């Protein structure tokens with residue numbers, strides 16, 4: 001009977017799904033999702049070979065508009081599988097358990113929560129904005145107010161895959177607009193996965209230009225370089 005509500009097999013281990021909370025991932029596989037605790041840049045969070053809390057070359061050369069980026073884990077293994085189920089198989093109820101992972105990151109207290117937006121066209125295709133649903137959960141967890149229109153994506157951008165840092169940031173120029181009252185506010189900007197950080201950088205810049213006092217970026221995962 002439950003099969004009508006969630007897929008019956010864990011995509012990770014093939015065992016029957018045994019948890020309605022984070023199905024199709026089974027209880028055991030979900031439990032194996034772990035945070036990244038290795039050395040990372042004190043600003044953007046990019047994993048570093050060594051040196052906890054030091055700052056990466058990119059942040060030194062071009063300091064982002066956000067104060068700090070938090071990502072729960074590496075985009076790999078079960079976490080990657082779970083994000084795929086959520087984002088591409090549209091299993092929306094995974095928003096709550098995925099956002100729950102962020103609860104352990106010691107997120108800063110802020111006034112408002114914003115999310116990386118999709119264009120209207122993309123939103124219609126997917127049916128939901130994966131970052132916005134996470135943002136709603138983050139707002140609930142932190143007691144901050146969700147501003148659903150703080151950021152708008154006003155320009156369709158070609159797929160970022162295969163592009164270098166520079167092309168990615170050029171690609172994103174003018175793609176976002178601020179549509180909400182962020183002036184004087186401290187903001188958590190929610191994204192699902194941080195790849196090069198170009199999106200987080202551009203969105204933060206737009207929020208800062210609109211008067212946001214401080215911007216923090218929060219994501220589920222970060223791709224490994």
Ligand SMILES: [Zn+2]
Nearest residue numbers: 010013026029
């Ligand atoms: Zn499993």
Ligand SMILES: [Zn+2]
Nearest residue numbers: 041044056059
């Ligand atoms: Zn950095």
